[in-house]
Amino acid sequence: MIKLIHLTREFQGKGKALDDVSFHVEKGEFAFLTGHSGSGKTTTLRLIHMADRPTKGETRVSGFSSDRTSRREVWKLRRRVGYVFQDFRLLPRRTALENVAFALEVTGARSAGIKPRAQRLLTQVGLAAKAGSLPSELSGGEQQRVAVARALANDPLVLLADEPTGNLDDRATRGIMELFWELNARGMAVLMATHDLELVRKHPRARVLELDQGKLVYDSTKASTGESGTPDEASSSTAEG
Amino acid sequence: MYTIREAILAFRRAPLLAGLSAAMVGLALFVVGLFSLATYNLRLALESVEERIEIVVYIRDGTRNDEILLARRELSALPEVLGVELITKEEALDIARRDLPEFGELFTDLAVNPLPASLELQLRPGRRDPETVARVATRAQVYPFVEDVQFGHEWVDKLFTLRRVGGLTASVLGAAFALVAALIIGAAVRIAVFARKEEIRIMQLVGARNGFIRRPFLVEGAITGLLGGLLALALTYGTFWVVYRYLFSLAWIPADWAGLGLLSGTLFGVFATGVAVRKYLREV
Numbered sequence: 001m002i003k004l005i006h007l008t009r010e011f012q013g014k015g016k017a018l019d020d021v022s023f024h025v026e027k028g029e030f031a032f033l034t035g036h037s038g039s040g041k042t043t044t045l046r047l048i049h050m051a052d053r054p055t056k057g058e059t060r061v062s063g064f065s066s067d068r069t070s071r072r073e074v075w076k077l078r079r080r081v082g083y084v085f086q087d088f089r090l091l092p093r094r095t096a097l098e099n100v101a102f103a104l105e106v107t108g109a110r111s112a113g114i115k116p117r118a119q120r121l122l123t124q125v126g127l128a129a130k131a132g133s134l135p136s137e138l139s140g141g142e143q144q145r146v147a148v149a150r151a152l153a154n155d156p157l158v159l160l161a162d163e164p165t166g167n168l169d170d171r172a173t174r175g176i177m178e179l180f181w182e183l184n185a186r187g188m189a190v191l192m193a194t195h196d197l198e199l200v201r202k203h204p205r206a207r208v209l210e211l212d213q214g215k216l217v218y219d220s221t222k223a224s225t226g227e228s229g230t231p232d233e234a235s236s237s238t239a240e241g
Numbered sequence: 242m243y244t245i246r247e248a249i250l251a252f253r254r255a256p257l258l259a260g261l262s263a264a265m266v267g268l269a270l271f272v273v274g275l276f277s278l279a280t281y282n283l284r285l286a287l288e289s290v291e292e293r294i295e296i297v298v299y300i301r302d303g304t305r306n307d308e309i310l311l312a313r314r315e316l317s318a319l320p321e322v323l324g325v326e327l328i329t330k331e332e333a334l335d336i337a338r339r340d341l342p343e344f345g346e347l348f349t350d351l352a353v354n355p356l357p358a359s360l361e362l363q364l365r366p367g368r369r370d371p372e373t374v375a376r377v378a379t380r381a382q383v384y385p386f387v388e389d390v391q392f393g394h395e396w397v398d399k400l401f402t403l404r405r406v407g408g409l410t411a412s413v414l415g416a417a418f419a420l421v422a423a424l425i426i427g428a429a430v431r432i433a434v435f436a437r438k439e440e441i442r443i444m445q446l447v448g449a450r451n452g453f454i455r456r457p458f459l460v461e462g463a464i465t466g467l468l469g470g471l472l473a474l475a476l477t478y479g480t481f482w483v484v485y486r487y488l489f490s491l492a493w494i495p496a497d498w499a500g501l502g503l504l505s506g507t508l509f510g511v512f513a514t515g516v517a518v519r520k521y522l523r524e525v
Contacts, residue, residue: 075449
């Protein structure tokens with residue numbers, strides 16, 4: 001589903017944001033990508049989403065290789081990979097329903113089916129009652145639900161989430177995590193970047209990948225078989241959880 | 242359908258920004274419109290002066306009429322010559338009496354008409370430069386019955402220099418004004434696109450094709466350019482009307498100039514939007 005092969009991303013004058021990172025995320029898997037700020041989490045997600053290109057190595061996502069997918073074709077990949085941000089990135093002048101419908105419109109969905117589908121997606125994330133509200137009228141958790149509904153518009157096989165709970169309180173965070181697990185239970189792979197180790201500990205069923213200064217320093221699946229390097233305190237805690 | 246609807250909705254969602262963009266485009270093109278109005282009227286004035294360039298071939302007394310008519314026919318056949326008018330001795334005297342009434346008595350008391358007959362040559366537009374005038378004058382001098390040929394050499398030279406300087410100045414200033422207008426339109430459109438960069442990013446994020454993202458913006462750019470062009474046209478016409486009504490008479494620019502202005506505004510709106518959107522499409 002997601003395959004990173006010796007991935008390196010170097011920025012001129014800033015050094016390596018990612019250094020020879022390799023891992024696979026299988027279909028239906030739920031994985032956390034953890035690490036401190038600047039460890040390379042967002043760079044990894046951007047490379048998977050092909051918003052950026054590796055300096056060395058290759059990403060393969062749902063049949064699309066970074067070596068062979070041109071800029072013009074990236075849209076095909078994006079329809080299979082949903083993306084959720086910490087800051088929601090909703091259009092402020094459009095209602096919750098319109099924000100979701102927008103994703104369907106711009107990807108060429110049949111106009112007759114757009115509104116009912118957007119409504120169904122909002123129902124799926126538990127926001128049917130707030131369809132007519134503007135983002136400014138919604139709480140952080142509700143806005144993130146709208147963002148998730150939008151990310152689901154094209155039935156993606158993978159959901160990438162970059163610190164999706166970073167701006168949310170505990171209760172909203174719980175709600176979003178439950179939603180992610182529900183989606184995962186339906187077969188969607190979820191790769192969620194977070195620096196919140198408490199949150200990671202609360203979800204022991206998830207795989208944990210840890211980045212440090214651009215290197216993959218811990219992979220819980222390999223740790224259990226003794227293949228990975230020395231896990232740090234966070235990873236140890238997760239492994240215990 | 243989506244393209245048109247989104248382009249129109251963009252104006253409704255942010256009318257102030259859309260209106261400001263169109264106004265900036267309009268004011269930039271207004272400067273070009275004013276310049277066109279001035280240039281066109283100066284050109285008309287210069288052309289009317291140029292029409293007065295003529296070569297006068299004075300004919301010796303006693304020349305046979307058939308010789309003069311043959312010369313007239315031959316000179317008329319020259320490619321540079323628009324027409325040749327024969328002024329007989331009698332007509333010359335009549336003209337002198339009419340144009341110079343203060344010498345009326347002098348002309349009346351004459352026993353012999355001292356004024357020569359002449360051929361007046363008009364040159365075709367575009368062939369009134371000093372070299373052509375001198376060449377045609379030299380050609381006219383070959384006839385043995387020609388007393389003198391006059392064409393105001395210095396005056397033609399000065400007029401031609403004025404025309405060349407005017408043409409060059411108009412081209413350079415016109416290009417400069419057009420460039421300034423282009424930069425202002427570019428900036429106005431960039432501001433409008435910048436305000437919606439988040440929208441572009443989200444469209445890319447969810448997998449919209451670049452062409453699909455670009456189209457509503459291009460239509461919006463065309464509408465902005467067209468509205469700006471119409472505003473510029475209205476402002477230029479308003480200025481023309483005030484000058485015509487209260488200051489002096491002048492001509493309105495030809496319809497094809499106005500059409501070209503509107504088309505340029507529209508096309509440049511599309512072009513500038515294309516460049517601005519492309520920038521954001523490349524960023525993600």
